[in-house]
Amino acid sequence: MHIDPVTPDPVTLAVLKGRLEQIADEMDATLFRGAFNPTIAEAHDACHGLYDATTGATLIQGKSGLPIFVGVMAFGVKAVIDKFTAANAPVEGDVFIFNDPYLGGTHLSDLRLIKPCFHNGALFCWLASVGHWHDVGGAVPGNYNPAATEYFQEGVLIPPVRLYSAGRLNQDIVDIIMAASRLPVSAFGDLNAHLSALDLGTARVAALLSDYSAPLVTAAFAELTARAASMLRAEIAALPDGTWHEEDFLDNDGRADAPLRIACAVTVMQDRLTLDFTGSAPACAGPVNISRATTIASVYVALKHLFPDVAANSGVLDPVDIILPPASLLDAQRPKPTGGYTETILRIIDVLFCAFARIRPGHAIGNAYGTINALSIAGLRPDGTRWVMFSFFGGGHGGNPEGDGLSHGNPPIATAIIPPVEIMEAAYPIRFTQWALRPDSGGPGTHRGGLGAIYEIELRAPEAELFVFAERARFAPRGVLGGQPGAKNIVTYQQTDGWHTPALGSKVVGVKLAEGQKIRLESPGGGGWGDPAARDPAATARDAKLGYIR
Numbered sequence: 001m002h003i004d005p006v007t008p009d010p011v012t013l014a015v016l017k018g019r020l021e022q023i024a025d026e027m028d029a030t031l032f033r034g035a036f037n038p039t040i041a042e043a044h045d046a047c048h049g050l051y052d053a054t055t056g057a058t059l060i061q062g063k064s065g066l067p068i069f070v071g072v073m074a075f076g077v078k079a080v081i082d083k084f085t086a087a088n089a090p091v092e093g094d095v096f097i098f099n100d101p102y103l104g105g106t107h108l109s110d111l112r113l114i115k116p117c118f119h120n121g122a123l124f125c126w127l128a129s130v131g132h133w134h135d136v137g138g139a140v141p142g143n144y145n146p147a148a149t150e151y152f153q154e155g156v157l158i159p160p161v162r163l164y165s166a167g168r169l170n171q172d173i174v175d176i177i178m179a180a181s182r183l184p185v186s187a188f189g190d191l192n193a194h195l196s197a198l199d200l201g202t203a204r205v206a207a208l209l210s211d212y213s214a215p216l217v218t219a220a221f222a223e224l225t226a227r228a229a230s231m232l233r234a235e236i237a238a239l240p241d242g243t244w245h246e247e248d249f250l251d252n253d254g255r256a257d258a259p260l261r262i263a264c265a266v267t268v269m270q271d272r273l274t275l276d277f278t279g280s281a282p283a284c285a286g287p288v289n290i291s292r293a294t295t296i297a298s299v300y301v302a303l304k305h306l307f308p309d310v311a312a313n314s315g316v317l318d319p320v321d322i323i324l325p326p327a328s329l330l331d332a333q334r335p336k337p338t339g340g341y342t343e344t345i346l347r348i349i350d351v352l353f354c355a356f357a358r359i360r361p362g363h364a365i366g367n368a369y370g371t372i373n374a375l376s377i378a379g380l381r382p383d384g385t386r387w388v389m390f391s392f393f394g395g396g397h398g399g400n401p402e403g404d405g406l407s408h409g410n411p412p413i414a415t416a417i418i419p420p421v422e423i424m425e426a427a428y429p430i431r432f433t434q435w436a437l438r439p440d441s442g443g444p445g446t447h448r449g450g451l452g453a454i455y456e457i458e459l460r461a462p463e464a465e466l467f468v469f470a471e472r473a474r475f476a477p478r479g480v481l482g483g484q485p486g487a488k489n490i491v492t493y494q495q496t497d498g499w500h501t502p503a504l505g506s507k508v509v510g511v512k513l514a515e516g517q518k519i520r521l522e523s524p525g526g527g528g529w530g531d532p533a534a535r536d537p538a539a540t541a542r543d544a545k546l547g548y549i550r
Contacts, residue, residue: 008220011092016212016220017060023204024048024062027197032209034196035257036189037134039390040426042419045499046131048197050205051077051220053116053123057314059221067304067312068413069110069130071297074314076104076112077126080160090116090123093167095198097177098160099136101151101338104293108136108155108339109143110111111190113163115198117205118215129194133187135388137180142376142390146254146507148287148337155339156180182378182386228315235307236319237271239359246355247279248347251474253286253339254507259474260284260329262347268354269532275299275352276323283329284354287337287469290344295330296322298345301413302352342372342413343393343471349412350478353398357480364529366398366405366449368412371470371489371506373521377430377457377513379464387461389428393521394418396442396450398410399483399529404539406526407437407449407548429461438487438522439550443476445483445528446535451548452487452523459513465495466511472524473505483528490522 004093006017027048036040047065049058050175056077080096090096096114099105105112112130115122116123138155139145148154156177163173174191209219244266249259263279283289290298296317303316310316324331332338350367357364372392381387397405398414410416421432434456443449468491476485489506492499494517502508513519543549 003320004039006215006219008216008223013220013223016217019208020050020060021063022200024050025064025205026059027201028062028064030129030197030200031129034193035131036186038419038423039134040131040190041425042417043392044416047073048129048201049264050074051126051128053125056081056126058223059125059313061312063293064220064415066414066416067301068106068297071300072104072106072293073112073128073130074104075293078329079103079115080114083160086302090492091166092116093164094162095164095195096160097158097163097173099158100160100335102291102332103160106292106294106338106339107143108138108151109133111194113194115202117202119209122357124205124209124214127198127205129197131190131194133189133190134390135181140376141182141378141388141465143339144374144376144467144471145287145339146467147509148199149255149285150335151337154287154337177382182282183388191468222248224311225313225315228313229318231310232303232307233271233319233487235310236268236273238281239268241268241270243267244355244358246351247320248354249307249344249475250288250347251471251506252502252504253284253288253428255286256332257504260288262344262351264351266352266359268359272319272321273321274321277328278323278325279332280325280328280330283327283332283336287339288331288344289329289336289338290341291338292324292331294341294345295324295348298348302393305349305412306352306356314360320545345413353400354478354480361481362401364480365400366443366479366483366529368397368409369395369452369486369524370472370477371395371524373489373523374412374469375519375521376467377428377459377464377519379461387428389424389430390418393453393455393523395452395523396486396525398477399443399445399447399449399479400528401529404447405420405442407442407448408453409452417439429459431458432456433458433518437548438525439547441487441525442548443479443484443486443525443528444532445479446530446532447528448535448543449477449479449483449486449526449528452525453511454520454522456518456520458518459515462515464513466508466513466519468502468506468508470506477524477527479527480529482531484532486525486527489524493519506530
């Protein structure tokens with residue numbers, strides 16, 4: 001028998017932190033193993049976390065899922081808390097589901113399941129599971145619609161609703177969601193995998209509370225949050241006071257070929273940080289708008305990259321003030337489309353990385369490739385059933401003080417995995433005729449940027465429809481401290497009269513492919529670090545020998 005103190009000692013706190021993180025990690029693994037669609041099962045485009053019972057704030061996140069989902073989910077949990085109150089309050093056995101991008105969502109493909117976790121009849125915390133589903137309706141299979149002007153064209157929007165009421169499934173909700181999808185079997189499998197992850201999380205929290213008292217675990221939550229805030233305040237206090245302005249651009253909004261500015265003034269004042277995005281482009285017609293919640297979550301992810309030793313929870317944002325101009329593309333209001341949110345949050349991170357390269361040059365890092373190159377190819381099988389291949393692809397990361405950037409990596413918003421060739425070729429009537437590093441794509445520097453990749457995909461069905469949602473075809477990933485930009489994105493596809501480049505550079509809508517025709521993505525490299533003239537000649541010779549440069 002042991003007696004729990006009200007405040008955990010350092011050893012107990014470390015043990016509890018490990019136990020709590022393990023809960024989220026096991027939920028990640030459960031979803032990955034149970035999901036039907038490769039975007040979750042293979043690419044791990046999903047995440048889990050534990051959230052505060054009253055505020056919805058992030059308490060614990062898993063280490064295998066997407067960090068951007070964790071930050072946004074706090075707003076999603078708060079939306080459920082705000083909606084279901086008083087006589088309609090959550091009870092044990094409830095599960096809520098939604099994908100509303102304006103209420104703590106990202107885009108319509110990302111379904112969120114939220115479950116209240118009770119202990120001795122009282123709400124102890126919330127468990128959340130989010131994943132990118134294969135298809136949720138809309139005008140484009142796979143839902144990345146570069147031409148959307150309203151969310152109605154991107155998929156079905158599900159407000160926060162009870163999927164389970166006191167343990168009883170609301171089958172009507174399931175039927176509506178399945179009917180909206182082109183791939184209901186995939187959607188049904190993913191749904192049940194989410195539910196399995198939540199069930200496991202509930203069991204693991206119960207086991208934890210059988211070993212440690214609820215007041216002790218609650219005190220551990222508070223202490224971990226306070227430590228994250230304290231650690232970031234100390235990091236900010238070590239920076240020079242002042243204001244630094246940075247900006248970068250999105251290629252276009254998918255409708256008009258005009259650049260969209262992402263601007264930020266970064267102010268350090270003692271132990272507080274202000275990020276003022278005034279000057280960013282107004283909300284646009286196309287789907288690169290993002291919600292306020294998504295913008296704040298982007299800042300959370302960027303700060304975790306910039307200050308990796310700080311604990312990952314809501315305390316990270318305590319010493320940070322974020323100013324968002326109203327009616328901007330960083331504070332989208334319905335019905336503005338948000339399907340391409342990934343591209344905008346990557347640009348926010350690029351801007352912050354460039355600002356901090358000036359604030360503390362010793363930790364500077366070049367921009368990563370800055371796009372997920374979302375690709376959707378869809379058609380019908382001989383038996384009339386629909387197939388939808390959706391995937392994202394990698395590129396180069398920025399050079400840094402310790403060496404060259406990572407080649408063919410995933411974007412900074414994710415710990416996701418690029419789906420394996422074998423899985424995609426087995427699941428869809430396509431063949432990869434090229435999957436290789438892209439020579440000369442890394443930005444020159446004392447430490448060069450990582451290389452992008454070349455993906456060439458051949459259709460092996462009579463016909464299919466092609467969609468691409470990407471960025472960095474107009475504006476290259478930037479280098480730092482004299483480093484040069486990485487190569488721009490190149491998207492090309494075949495038609496009967498040869499190879500074509502999209503009019504908007506990085507976005508393709510509804511192109512018909514015939515059997516044997518190909519789509520090729522040449523993803524950007526990362527920006528370089530430092531003066532290229534200072535690069536070690538031996539490193540340049542090695543790059544040439546390996547074919548990295550020509």
